[in-house]
Amino acid sequence: MKNFKLALVALALIGLTGIANAGGVGYIDYARVIDNYAYAKQVTKEVDAKGLEMQQFLVDKEKEYKSLDTPLKKQSFEEKVSQEFKAKETAYVTLKNKREQEVFTKIKDAAKAVMVEQKLDAVMDVRGVFVGGLDSATGAFGSVGISDNNFRGLNQRVSLTGLVGSGILMSDSSIKSHMNYQAELSFFEPHFLNSDNSLMSKIYYRDLGSYRIPLALERRIGLEGTVAHRLKYNKNLSSTLTAGVEYIHLEEGDEAGTKNLYNLHHLNIADRAQQLEGGFFLKLAPGLSYDSRDSAVNPRHGALASIRYEEAFGLDGFGKTNGRLTGMAKRYIPIAKKSSLTLTGRGGIKVHGSDMPEIMAYRLGGPYTIRGYKVNGVGTGTSFIMGSAELATPIPFVDRLKVNFLQNLRLTFWVDAGRVFDPTISSVLYDRPIQAITAGIGLKVNMPGVGPLSVDYGFPLTNPGPNGSPNGYFTFGVGDMMY
Structure with missing residues (x-):
């Protein structure tokens, strides 16, 4: 429009x-x-x-x-x-x-x-889009998508997207350089059974150099459906139930490099097999979400919160079964006429599953968690906690330009802090700092149908470890991570 x-x-x-x-x-x-x-x-x-x-x-x-x-x-x-x-x-x-x-x-x-x-x-009855650019998680990428926003004339949405990337940008030596291939077919039903329910389902395929397991190649195939129900007694509160199956395959990407790392840290190379453990999982995840924001584009008032419990049943080995609890809360505070302060808290914990594969561990570092660090640069573990404070303000004099795109552009000043607990082998192999505090500046714009596009420069206020940089890094983010 x-x-x-x-x-x-x-x-x-x-x-x-x-x-x-x-x-x-x-x-x-x-x-x-x-x-x-x-x-x-x-x-x-x-x-x-x-x-x-x-x-x-x-x-x-x-x-x-x-x-x-x-x-x-x-x-x-x-x-x-x-x-x-x-x-x-x-x-x-x-x-x-x-x-x-x-x-x-x-x-x-x-x-x-x-x-x-x-x-x-x-x-003529469908719409398509091609996007190209840079992203910290996919490198130089091209994305093509085609969608029908009124499928069968019932206001349903069908979308097919594909992405090809050169590999992870702003990563360190832990991520194997490998082409990134992703594809997803999704279907959205706005009135599932009745007007208070909606259904989002998708089938996806992902093949990339893993940024969860160092020097590994990762492939995922999955089917997932989420039913959301708006609660009548509170119009801002919704419940969700997600069910799906996922196959995860991991393979060695650099055998010589992996052996050198294990020898350097005096670890048993036999433990590598445990690191590369994937599996076939049935997932069930109930959740609650709360949204009282005044706007979904550049909110200045209200709150956004969610909590979700995911139980992953190991279909090819019940010992892999595990449960994780994750939560998030954001508070938007108006500053002056057009600026806002956003306070965010997030956390996650493994509830059970002593043999939970490392691929399911939490991670911190990169454009979507602790900015100013490379992907996974802070560490990976079975639980985490983090918070951030971000001041977003329009760029001076931009409102004088008659370009609608620029009206959503915001200059941001932020501080991120976080810590992982019970570090994985990957954190040991690369001497991750485990905890971090960073500060920085960035630009952010919300694009309808894409989400937030952001570029940030952050620098650490704490010791970044031997593989980090005291001068910090640029990070690039495109919407929410597909993976």
């Missing part, structure tokens, strides 16, 4: 791909499609006006809030405004999605009108 010219370009690329695959069925005169852009501009103005109306609502309410004289009045006022804003935000998203579909339909109809034959209809 923010830039329909981009949508037209993407549509053209999809059409051209379809024609090539159809062996010359026909052609599309895209000048006719672009002629319909006047309507798109009209819709853009309508949606932008609705967004400005929401911004003005917050400004007006902030003035009212400042005039209140007691904490009780302020608390009551905050709760009331939060409910009103949620309703406005829902109406805004509904309008935005409706208008977007209208524009896409008009473009599709215009394209159909100039088709020589109707054999490309299926191509």
Whole structure:
């Protein structure tokens, strides 16, 4: 919706791909499609006006809030405004999605009108995207995806994505250089059995140089489904239940390098077989999540929290069965007019499973945990705890530019701290510091459908160990990790 010219370009690329695959069925005169852009501009103005109306609502309410004289009045006022804003935000998203579909339909109809034959209809009913760039977890990568956001006309979503990467960036010698291949087919049902439930299911394949087990190659194949249920007595609280099966295969990536490491630390090389233990698992994971954020893009008020227990049953050896409990909580505090302070706490612990494979251990270090360290640079263990404080603020004068993309860009200042417990063999082999405190600065922008894109530079405030750098590192993050 923010830039329909981009949508037209993407549509053209999809059409051209379809024609090539159809062996010359026909052609599309895209000048006719672009002629319909006047309507798109009209819709853009309508949606932008609705967004400005929401911004003005917050400004007006902030003035009212400042005039209140007691904490009780302020608390009551905050709760009331939060409910009103949620309703406005829902109406805004509904309008935005409706208008977007209208524009896409008009473009599709215009394209159909100039088709020589109707054999490309299926191509026009789906959307595709190609992304390339850099990421700490995949290296130089290319990602291609195709999705249908109204599958069978029932508002269901089907998506197929693939990723090819050159390998882990900002990693150390513990990660075997290996091409990264990933593919995922997902299906989302927004009304599963009734309107309070949703279903997300996926099938995936991953082949990469393992960043959990040093110098190993890792392959995963899995099937997973998650049912989410919104609780009626608290609209911000949802329960989830995830079930799935996963096959994990590990193999040696550098036999000579591994032997040298074990000899250097006077460890028995026979223990390597235990490190490389994968397995076939049935997983069940109930959970609870709480979300009272005022916005999913750049939240300034509210909280986000979740807790999840995962039981992994070893189907090829019951001794591998284990259970883990993981939790997270975030609090968003508004600062000045447009900035925010985010306080985050996370933790995880192995509840049972003395023979839990090391591949399932927790890890710290990298763009998604302790920034300023390479992937796994802090350590791996059977439990962990970490926290962070991050101040996010708009870049000065960017709001004067008429580029919607830049309106979501934030300059961040942060501190991360964390520790792993009961370190694994990998932490011993590479002399990980086990605990760390870092500080740094970064840039972050939230992209719809992708998530947060971030680049950060952090440096350690504690001893980084012999394999770390006292000067810190840059880290690059793209959305949430696929793995």
